[in-house]
Amino acid sequence: MTARRWLVCLLLLGMVSSTVSACQSPHPAAIGMNVHYRDDDAATVKRQFDLMAAMNVDWVRVDVDWSAIEPERGEFDWEPADLLVDEALAHQMNVLIVLSYTPDWARSSATDTKSPDSHFRPVDSMSYARFARATAQRYASRGVHHWEIWNEPNSTKFWPPRPDPDEYGALFRVIRAAIREVDPTAELLIGGLAPPYDPTDISATNYLEQLYANGTAQLADAVAVHPYSNPALPIMGEQSSGGLKDIPALHAVMDRHGDTTKSIWITEFGAATGTAPDAVSEQDQAATLEWARLEAERWDWAGPLIYYELVDGGTDVNDIEQNYGVLRADLSPKQAAIDLTNGVSN
Numbered sequence: 001m002t003a004r005r006w007l008v009c010l011l012l013l014g015m016v017s018s019t020v021s022a023c024q025s026p027h028p029a030a031i032g033m034n035v036h037y038r039d040d041d042a043a044t045v046k047r048q049f050d051l052m053a054a055m056n057v058d059w060v061r062v063d064v065d066w067s068a069i070e071p072e073r074g075e076f077d078w079e080p081a082d083l084l085v086d087e088a089l090a091h092q093m094n095v096l097i098v099l100s101y102t103p104d105w106a107r108s109s110a111t112d113t114k115s116p117d118s119h120f121r122p123v124d125s126m127s128y129a130r131f132a133r134a135t136a137q138r139y140a141s142r143g144v145h146h147w148e149i150w151n152e153p154n155s156t157k158f159w160p161p162r163p164d165p166d167e168y169g170a171l172f173r174v175i176r177a178a179i180r181e182v183d184p185t186a187e188l189l190i191g192g193l194a195p196p197y198d199p200t201d202i203s204a205t206n207y208l209e210q211l212y213a214n215g216t217a218q219l220a221d222a223v224a225v226h227p228y229s230n231p232a233l234p235i236m237g238e239q240s241s242g243g244l245k246d247i248p249a250l251h252a253v254m255d256r257h258g259d260t261t262k263s264i265w266i267t268e269f270g271a272a273t274g275t276a277p278d279a280v281s282e283q284d285q286a287a288t289l290e291w292a293r294l295e296a297e298r299w300d301w302a303g304p305l306i307y308y309e310l311v312d313g314g315t316d317v318n319d320i321e322q323n324y325g326v327l328r329a330d331l332s333p334k335q336a337a338i339d340l341t342n343g344v345s346n
Helices: 003-017 019-021 042-054 081-091 127-140 165-182 202-213 243-256 282-295 335-341
Strands: 031-033 059-065 096-099 145-151 185-192 222-225 261-269 302-307
Touching: 031 042, 031 261, 042 081, 042 335, 059 081, 059 302, 081 096, 096 127, 096 185, 096 261, 096 302, 127 165, 127 282, 145 165, 165 185, 165 202, 185 202, 185 261, 202 243, 222 243, 243 261, 243 282, 261 282, 282 302, 282 335
Parallel strands: 031 059, 031 302, 059 096, 096 145, 145 185, 185 222, 222 261, 261 302
Antiparallel strands: none
16 A cells, blocks of 8 residues: 555544545445547547556546537537547447537527526427437447436536526436437436535535435436535535535435435546646645545445546646646646556555
8 A cells, every 4th residue: 555545544544433444445436537528639539548548447427518519400510529439438448428518509598697608408308308319329339328417407507597406307307218218228327416616506415305306316327426625635625515525415315215226426526736726736636536536435335436537628727627637738647647557546
């Protein structure tokens, strides 16, 4: 066991009496990465996947953004998604597709200053169902059978002007039916639930309770969550809600509704480096990711742990959104990538 792993285990032991089992890895976590297409050529994408293979990545989470795939009605551009999906499968990695967002022609004219227009749900859910069916027809035959429906629907940013579990539930049901028509074995996840960053956001536990109340959660095969806590350490988050410390509470909601056989997938988790106010050092980023893995190993009901993200979105160290990668924009590794490659967390 490395010095850093010992340090993280000792910190955990000092806080959580049951964490001895985490250090013994009773439930090894399947590790994944969020991967984005940013106008990279095929050789660069292949290099990214080669680097992930060296990090022992099992899962890849890929956005299939309806607003990018079909910006004009009936005109599709599948090339970016095809490139990522096919490269993942060529590297024998599992793929989780996130179906999200809405093109101009399919959404209402409503706008919100806090959110891109594409985050508004479609006016006609059946049009989204047609897109979901086409996506499933394209990728199920390739071996993709896992789908996450929307991104952070409990947040105002991603479900403007404010989250609505009933609206989301209606959309989930339509998309689920469309995908299951194509692939009866498909597994569908409730879209990753975020910590409440805005007063109009709904906490993950309250949102899930409402999804059980309207019958949606019962139809899902798993629940996804995004337990960000940076810059605080994952289990010591200063947020009143959110972070890894709240995931057992989310599982308790499922338990109360008899869904103990379903798992909770962490489909986004990470910490940004750089100089933004909530950024951390590269060493702390590495420790944060390892801490999350140790915590996930404690939960036999935990699904894959998918880090956000593989590659920095840019080179501006002052912009937090550009610095979540374990690789820099030039694909050089940060400490987290080095640790994963060297098997520090294994």
